[in-house]
Amino acid sequence: MARRCGRATSRFTVEIQIYPRRIATFAIWLCFCLLFPSAAEAGLYTASDQVIVLSQENVESVLINSSAAVLVEFYASWCGHCIAFSPVYKSLASDIKEWKPAVDLAAVDCAAEENRKVCTGFGIRAYPTIKFFHAYSKADSTGQAFKASTHDVRVLRHRIIDKLESHEEPWPPACPPLEPTSQAEIDSFFETNSVQHLALIFEDTKSYIGREVTLDLLQYENVAVRRVLSTEEGLVTKLGVTEFPSCYLYSPQGNLTRLKVNIEARTFYSYALQRLPGVVRSGKPLPVTLDILTNSTEEPWRPFNRSGVYMADLESTLHYSLRVEVAAHTLIKGEALTSLKKYISVLTKYFPGRPVVMSLLKSVNSWLQNQTGDEISYEALKEILDNSAQSPDTALPEGERWxxxxxxxxxxxxxxxGMWTLFHALTVQAKNAGGTDPQEVLSAMRNYVHSFFGCRACAEHFEIMATESLVEVNTLSSAVLWLWSRHNRVNNRLAGDLSEDPNFPKIQWPPPEMCPACHTVKENGEHKWSQEQVLLFLLSHFSSSSILTDYLEDESQILAKQREKHVSQQQALEAQKHVERKAREALDSMAHPLPSQPTMQEEEEEEEEEEGPQDEEEDGGEGAAADEMEGKTSETTPWAKPEMEVGRGRRQARRKPSIVGMRMRELQEDIVDLDSFVNQHYKAKALRVKQRTLQRKEEQEPWPVFGLGMELDAGLGMVGLQPMEADFEQDVGRQRKRLQKRELTGQYFVEEAELSHRGRWMSVLSIGFSKVDISLCVILYFLSSMCLLAMYLFFKTRLRLRRAKVALP
Incomplete structure (x- = not known):
């Protein structure tokens, strides 16, 4: 017995080391199932049923020399008995899911053409036929017959245990010890094992609870389970155990504490032991403490009541569903559009939301129902979701707040x-509101998941569940229970998956501590759900009055944020339109320049024209000067305008063109050539000198030189006068080269008395022309006269010659 116990203990020590290899093997099988789905699709089982679908390609790797025992069903998909047995086989697979390191369930469809050779090789002649393959089966093994005449999952589970115990030496390391323990093993247990908890299940000889719980805890670390028979009188008497079955926790110090459960049965033992401190699923990290949670997530951890439903989760789900998932479809049409309409309609009817959220859902539903076309764009839907029309008290909070x-x-x-919570709340609200269609909510959920849910594998699994049994839902109560049972089915399938949160393990919900009345047992001790109590619990748990409003953002803040977003969007839109309009104007102006907007060449020509007539005002412009002194400003010559108009004309000529895209000309200094400078910037001085000259007829002292200052008054926008005697000389010196290039060599004197009688007539004749210009004109006049004289002489001579020829006889 001691040798047997020692061997069993060593088997338990090795089992954790084997588990990673079993995960890899299961992953390979799953890949085969995904790569070769034809048999699965045509058969009665899929990978989501936690049944390995066998085919010609994977049968040897699964059944031959495997570290786990395998129970295989050989069936024909057309067989009526096979079809009737398939739900039982699926239930069995779900029930013993935690046993997978020790035993797996598989199935092969012998009706499929590609599998006929496999079934023939194992001698299958009738359907269904179930065979048991021990671990490390040989290549020539055809398996042991497994009696499956009953549809009782409990009986089938016990027969599997009997097959496991019949394994010959050596004992497979993936299988835990199933034989009863002894006092000697218990006394030395913690010396050879490093687990934190040892659970002792005291039971009768014919009981299977101890072995079932041992296999149920096979995938968990830091806990070990041993069974103690009631016939072990010495140990039973020493520990003072009087009830069978019962479970006790044995500590390294020798203390024995009874495990508290509602009912002394397998399911309650397994659940309680899996929730012990430090007990985690193999390969999973330890649960994260609250301090680490605060630092490891993107946002601060929010303490909450695990038995409550929060409106913040429901609103976050709506935000992600409508603004993220649906947004992935830029164009929504056909079946997807129909699904969206039903989804929004159900939300409008049954979502237990705040007034602002319900107002928005009604707006979206009304808009969708009025769409008569076959498709809509998400951008149009987004305008309604963001309440661009700014309807009062209408908003859906943005962002996620889980x-x-x-x-x-x-x-x-x-x-x-959040999606599961939302679906549960909708089914319960439909029940409490007295809806008329039992499948209204479930059908809308099914269609939404099929069309929009991002996890496509999850959508396929949900569709399979709906196809199998949704037609059975004929009351609002059955709709609530159908969703609950399918949610637990998904929890069972995903327990131990990488997506499982170690702080929130996938369990059969609600647990006994949340709803004790929901759990009961059959006469044979098998766990049973009390659906009447489950329905009452669900109707209360997900009712609108039970939803907690903690951590919700205030409605006024939501509306204020929405208004700010709307204003910023309008500003951005206006800015974009302005830029586009300017770009269009630039393109149009470059193709067709506008008369009112001179080009660069025209501006240069205007500046040259302004630099033209300058000297006329010294003599011939006396009348204009007199008019200006008398205040007459209308219809004056360009060079006789007031100083302010001249300054304004210079600023307009220097103004930047308003056409976007045109190359800007570099701004010039305010000092120009002497001609225009005297003509434009010294008007007042020249006019005063002329007036004094006419009155006194004698030489005058030169006035102080003033120029037009370029500093603009920021408040008045005026141009002021400032002395320019020293600065003027420096600026004139800097402009010498440019003046020489333009061949402007005339020098002007502003005093009228210094001009001689000859100079006055030359000034009148020049009318603003320089000496070089006058010289060129004289030369041109002389040359033109010579040309005319030459032409006259030429034609006169030709005429004489022709007359002479005509006179000849």
Whole structure:
């Protein structure tokens, strides 16, 4: 017995080391199932049923020399008995999911053409036929017959245990010890094992509870389970055990504490032991403490009541669903559009939201129902979701604020949890509101998941569940229970998956501590759900009055943020339109220049014209000067305008062109050549000198030189006068080269008395021309006269010659 116990203990020590290899093997099988789905699709089982679908390609790797025992069903998809047995086989696979390191369930469809050779090789002649393959089966093994005449999952589970115990030496390391323990093993247990908890299940000889719980805890670390028979009188008497079955926790110090459960049965033992401190699934990290949670997530951890439903989760789910998931479809049409309309319609009817959210849902629903076309764009839908029309008291909060669905890490729980919570709340609200269509909510959920849910594998699994049994829903109560049962089915399938949060393990919900009345047992001790109590619990748990409003953003803040966003969007839109308009004007002006907007060449020509007539005002412009002194400003010559108009004309000529895209000319200094400078910037001085000259007829002292200052008064926008005697000389010196290039060599004197009688007539004749210009004109006049004289002489001579020829006889 001691040798047997020692061997069993060593088997338990090795089992954790084997588990990673079993995960890799299961992953390979899953890949085969995905790569070769034809048999699965045509058969009665899929990978989501936690049944390995066998084919010609994977049968040897699964059944031959495997570290796990395998129970295989050989069936024909057309067989009526096979079809009737398939739900039982699926239930069995779900029931013993935690046993997978020790035993797996598989199935092969012998009706498929590609599998006929496989079934023939194992001698299958009738359907269904179930065979058991021990671990490390040989290549020539055809398996042992497994009696499956009953549809009782409990009986089938016990027969599997009997097959496991019948394994010959050596004992497979993936299988835990199933034989009863002894006092000697218990006394030395903690010396050879490093687990934190040892659970002792005291039971009768014919009981299977101890072995079932041992296999149920096979995938968990830091806990070990041993069974003690009631016939072990010495140990039973020493520990003072009087009830069978019962479970006790044995500590390294020798203390024995009874495990508290509602009912002394397998399911309650397994659940309680899996929730012990320090007990985690193999390969999973330890649960994260609150301090680490605060630092490891993107936002601060929000303490919450695990038995409550939070409105923050529901609103976050709506935000992600409508603004992220649906937004992935830029164009929504056909079946997707129909699904969206039903989804929004159900939300409008049954979502237990705040007034501002309900007002927005009604707006979206009304807009969708009025769309008569076959498609809509998401941009148009987004305008309604963002309330661009600014309807009062209408908004859907933006962003995610998870509370009851927050995870210990950013990638865990959150939106999937929120979606399940939303679906549960909708089915319960439909029941409480007295809806007329039992499948209204479930059908809308099904269509939405099929068309929009981002996890496509999850959508396929949900569709399979809906196809199998949704037609059975004929009352609002059955709709609530159908969703609950399918949610637990998904939890069972995903337990131990990488998506499972160690702080929130996938369990059969609600647990006994949340709803004790929901759990009961059959006469044979098998766990049973009390659906009447479950329905009452669901109707209360997800009712609108039970939804918690903690961590919600205030409605006034939501509306204020929405208004700010709307204003910023309008400003951005206006700015964009302004830029586009300027760009269009630039393109149009470059193709067709506008007369009112002179080009660069025209501006240069205007400046040259302004630099033209300058000297006329010294003599011939006396009348204009007199008019200006008398205040007459209308219809004056360009060079006789007041100083302010001249300054304004210079600023307009220097103004930047308003056409976008035109190359800007570099601004010039305010000092120009002497001609225009005297003509434009010294008007007042020249006019005063002329007036004094006419009155006194004698030489006058030169006035102080003033120029037009270029500093603009920021408040008045005026141009002021400032002395320019020293600065003027420096500026004139800097402009010498440019003046020489333009060949402007005339020097002007502003005093009228210094001009001689001859100079006055030359000034009148020049009318603003320089000496070089006058010289060129004289030369041109002389040359033109010579040309005319030459032409006259030429034609006169020709005429004489022709007359002479005519006179000849």
């Amino acid at each position: 509370v009851g669905c927050q995870g210990s890490r950013p990638h865990l729980r959150r939106y999937p949890c």
